Amino acid sequence: MNEKVLIIEDNDDIRENVIEILELAGYTVSSAKNGKEGVELAFKDVPAIILCDIMMPELDGYGVLYLLSKRPETIAIPFIFLTAKAEHFDRRKGMEMGADDYLTKPFDDMELLGAIESRLKKKEGQQAFYSKSLDRLDTLVAKRDGLAALHKIIVERKARPFKKNQVIYYEGDKGTGLYLLLSGKVKTIKLAEDGRELMTGIYAADDYLGINSTLSNEEYTDTATALEDCLLCLIPKEQLEQLLNLYPEVAREFIKLLANDIREKEEQLLQMAYHSVRKKMAEALLRLQRQSEMDAFKIAREDLAAMAAIATETVSRTLSDFKEEGLIDKKGSTITILDLARLTKMKN
Amino acid sequence: MNEKVLIIEDNDDIRENVIEILELAGYTVSSAKNGKEGVELAFKDVPAIILCDIMMPELDGYGVLYLLSKRPETIAIPFIFLTAKAEHFDRRKGMEMGADDYLTKPFDDMELLGAIESRLKKKEGQQAFYSKSLDRLDTLVAKRDGLAALHKIIVERKARPFKKNQVIYYEGDKGTGLYLLLSGKVKTIKLAEDGRELMTGIYAADDYLGINSTLSNEEYTDTATALEDCLLCLIPKEQLEQLLNLYPEVAREFIKLLANDIREKEEQLLQMAYHSVRKKMAEALLRLQRQSEMDAFKIAREDLAAMAAIATETVSRTLSDFKEEGLIDKKGSTITILDLARLTKMKN
DNA sequence: CGGGACATTGAACCTAGTCAACGTCGGTGG
DNA sequence: CCACCGACGTTGACTAGGTTCAATGTCCCG
Numbered sequence: 141m142n143e144k145v146l147i148i149e150d151n152d153d154i155r156e157n158v159i160e161i162l163e164l165a166g167y168t169v170s171s172a173k174n175g176k177e178g179v180e181l182a183f184k185d186v187p188a189i190i191l192c193d194i195m196m197p198e199l200d201g202y203g204v205l206y207l208l209s210k211r212p213e214t215i216a217i218p219f220i221f222l223t224a225k226a227e228h229f230d231r232r233k234g235m236e237m238g239a240d241d242y243l244t245k246p247f248d249d250m251e252l253l254g255a256i257e258s259r260l261k262k263k264e265g266q267q268a269f270y271s272k273s274l275d276r277l278d279t280l281v282a283k284r285d286g287l288a289a290l291h292k293i294i295v296e297r298k299a300r301p302f303k304k305n306q307v308i309y310y311e312g313d314k315g316t317g318l319y320l321l322l323s324g325k326v327k328t329i330k331l332a333e334d335g336r337e338l339m340t341g342i343y344a345a346d347d348y349l350g351i352n353s354t355l356s357n358e359e360y361t362d363t364a365t366a367l368e369d370c371l372l373c374l375i376p377k378e379q380l381e382q383l384l385n386l387y388p389e390v391a392r393e394f395i396k397l398l399a400n401d402i403r404e405k406e407e408q409l410l411q412m413a414y415h416s417v418r419k420k421m422a423e424a425l426l427r428l429q430r431q432s433e434m435d436a437f438k439i440a441r442e443d444l445a446a447m448a449a450i451a452t453e454t455v456s457r458t459l460s461d462f463k464e465e466g467l468i469d470k471k472g473s474t475i476t477i478l479d480l481a482r483l484t485k486m487k488n
Numbered sequence: 489m490n491e492k493v494l495i496i497e498d499n500d501d502i503r504e505n506v507i508e509i510l511e512l513a514g515y516t517v518s519s520a521k522n523g524k525e526g527v528e529l530a531f532k533d534v535p536a537i538i539l540c541d542i543m544m545p546e547l548d549g550y551g552v553l554y555l556l557s558k559r560p561e562t563i564a565i566p567f568i569f570l571t572a573k574a575e576h577f578d579r580r581k582g583m584e585m586g587a588d589d590y591l592t593k594p595f596d597d598m599e600l601l602g603a604i605e606s607r608l609k610k611k612e613g614q615q616a617f618y619s620k621s622l623d624r625l626d627t628l629v630a631k632r633d634g635l636a637a638l639h640k641i642i643v644e645r646k647a648r649p650f651k652k653n654q655v656i657y658y659e660g661d662k663g664t665g666l667y668l669l670l671s672g673k674v675k676t677i678k679l680a681e682d683g684r685e686l687m688t689g690i691y692a693a694d695d696y697l698g699i700n701s702t703l704s705n706e707e708y709t710d711t712a713t714a715l716e717d718c719l720l721c722l723i724p725k726e727q728l729e730q731l732l733n734l735y736p737e738v739a740r741e742f743i744k745l746l747a748n749d750i751r752e753k754e755e756q757l758l759q760m761a762y763h764s765v766r767k768k769m770a771e772a773l774l775r776l777q778r779q780s781e782m783d784a785f786k787i788a789r790e791d792l793a794a795m796a797a798i799a800t801e802t803v804s805r806t807l808s809d810f811k812e813e814g815l816i817d818k819k820g821s822t823i824t825i826l827d828l829a830r831l832t833k834m835k836n
Numbered sequence: 837c838g839g840g841a842c843a844t845t846g847a848a849c850c851t852a853g854t855c856a857a858c859g860t861c862g863g864t865g866g
Numbered sequence: 867c868c869a870c871c872g873a874c875g876t877t878g879a880c881t882a883g884g885t886t887c888a889a890t891g892t893c894c895c896g
Contacts, residue, residue: 330754330757330758332758332761332762332763332836333836334762334836336761336762338757338758338761338762340754340757351747352746352747352748352750352751353747353751355743355744355746355747356743356744356747356748356751357744358747358751361751361754361755362754384736384739384740384743385736385740386736388732388733388734388736388739391732391736391739391740391743392732392733392739394743395703395704395732395739395742395743395746396703396704396705398700398743398746398747398750399699399700399701399703399704399706399746400700400704401750402700402746402749402750402753403700403701403704403706403709405750405753405754405757406678406688406709406710406753407709408757409678409686409688409753409756409757409760410678410680410686412757412760412761412797413680413684413686413760413797414680414682414684414686414797415680416883417883417884440842440843441842441843441844442842449760449761449762450884450885451884451885451886452842452843453843453844453845453884453885453886453887454883454884454885455843456843456844456845457844457845457884459843459844460844460845471893472842472843472892472893472894473842473843473893488680488681488682764851764852765851765852788874788875789874789875789876790874798852798853799852799853799854800874800875801852801853801854801855801875801876801877802852802853803875804875804876804877805852805876805877807876808876808877820860820861820862820874820875821861821874821875
């Protein structure tokens with residue numbers, strides 16, 4: 141196979157040791173002594189997998205991961221952190237940022253080789269799975285003629301998995317492109333000065349993410365976070381731009397999406413403004429039901445609060461009332477809608 | 489000149505009398521005995537000017553005016569109401585709907601001929617004025633190459649004046665096309681079930697109106713009303729559609745407009761949700777200042793209330809507070825911004 | 837099965853809405 | 867030109883709905 145591995149590690153002993161092992165195992169290895177160097181190497185000569193220390197001079201492991209995720213050609217490379225500390229927080233932070241695995245130093249040869257091999261294999265497996273998932277898009281996208289080009293771009297592009305609670309992009313980031321959500325659920329939120337969150341959107345499979353920022357060439361105006369494990373496909377801005385100029389149907393399609401989005405936002409605006417908490421709550425539940433296509437769903441009170449722009453305590457109270465009235469059932473964070481009609485007709 | 493006049497009047501004596509006078513004066517006259525017939529005639533053979541009774545069987549004068557305003561080819565025809573009652577309310581209602589003049593029965597020959605002549609002359613004069621106003625668009629629109637086509641359509645199309653408080657379109661109306669605001673100011677509002685209004689947008693010269701409804705092929709989602717006397721140009725949906733398919737630049741331009749609109753709506757959403765009344769008020773004032781480009785503007789308390797989604801009484805109170813604090817000055821419905829910086833930095 | 841995160845409930849407080857009365861402005865008709 | 871009317875703006879008193887703070891309960895993951 142002779143796959144390319146990049147190791148980024150400031151400790152000379154560890155680095156040399158790893159290089160030796162990997163070369164013996166038949167990999168082609170390149171190495172860097174700090175994060176900055178590592179990122180440059182990765183861009184110049186794209187590796188199949190990256191091993192990276194967290195604590196490093198110049199640029200730490202998180203920074204490396206962040207920078208790599210900014211470029212489409214390096215975004216999908218399997219990424220394994222090497223770390224001395226097995227601390228929970230660090231581990232979680234890394235995984236949330238999109239790392240694929242952790243190796244706690246000291247690790248022995250078999251651990252190292254096993255991790256790399258399993259990652260590469262998993263990636264291959266995922267690739268196959270994505271293709272299948274992408275085939276489904278055929279029926280969705282290729283209906284109209286010119287949209288076939290968009291479809292082609294999507295299929296050729298690798299999909300990227302995001303884990304639950306992982307942030308896809310932050311408010312203020314420069315838009316790198318459009319995300320197509322292949323599976324899972326994503327929320328977008330805006331932060332008020334005092335830290336309270338407002339959910340501006342909730343997305344399920346086949347929805348586009350970050351349309352407006354990408355198309356207006358501005359920074360993202362909200363933060364997108366995965367509500368559950370997701371599969372996303374990034375369509376780079378440049379390709380999208382070309383597509384828009386070549387195929388009016390594609391542009392027309394996006395115009396429709398945007399226009400509908402505005403209508404929804406205005407509707408939401410009216411609700412925010414004049415509806416009672418009960419009505420806002422009912423609308424939020426209905427929105428969730430509509431897009432999960434089931435009568436039961438799991439959602440944190442905090443997320444519900446952000447959707448309806450009310451306090452979490454008030455969410456609890458209102459849901460308890462609804463349960464009393466036989467409108468819904470709830471158990472923990474799972475909510476089941478019992479009386480859709482009465483919820484829809486909720487008086488203000 | 490031999491201009492075509494259409495008279496719609498159910499009283500046989502009056503109708504015959506008017507026809508006689510007008511034919512003597514050299515006009516070509518067609519006539520209808522009720523509103524329905526009149527509208528059909530107007531569509532079949534577009535007249536230069538229309539005289540129309542208000543109280544009629546089948547379809548009354550208001551209905552005629554409404555139906556004519558739905559079609560681009562009949563929208564700009566001068567319209568004179570004939571009415572027995574000189575009541576205020578009726579007069580105002582007619583003028584708001586877009587009638588150009590009133591004749592109170594009984595009227596003598598000179599009154600009739602004078603009104604028709606002056607209307608036709610005025611229309612000619614306005615046409616000349618519009619062209620000038622439209623020339624200004626050259627610099628705005630024709631910068632990019634393909635947009636020249638859009639510009640051409642705008643220039644070829646007649647602009648139509650709207651009077652203060654006149655409704656341009658109603659929520660629920662099927663979108664006939666896109667309006668370009670040439671001069672004046674327009675607000676768009678949504679109505680809550682309980683009748684409270686929320687202002688979803690405020691537009692000044694060179695803004696487009698009803699983009700999203702037109703482009704998504706849906707009904708208007710809000711009601712547009714003239715805040716002052718306006719000049720609007722209607723770009724019919726069909727022409728717009730052609731343009732979008734032919735010129736990617738035009739589509740691109742609208743995509744940008746829509747995307748920006750979404751960003752603004754989301755920003756507003758966040759405000760609605762978590763800002764105090766003081767802050768909402770400040771933001772509303774700043775929005776007004778930004779688009780009037782002056783520090784002083786006239787606005788009804790009710791409109792301010794609709795902008796910030798608060799009660800009119802609260803608007804009064806808050807403005808009084810602001811005045812006390814030296815942030816603004818106010819006299820009647822005129823507000824002057826004194827301390828822009830402090831208003832911008834208003835704490836929540 | 838223990839601990840921490842998440843959910844619920846209670847009580848006090850406070851903001852902004854409502855109702856009502858009064859003041860002010862501008863336009864219309866005598 | 868003035869007086870009057872109606873629409874619009876202001877102010878006060880009261881109230882309801884929702885937030886906040888705080889304590890307690892429950893679920894779920896390791």
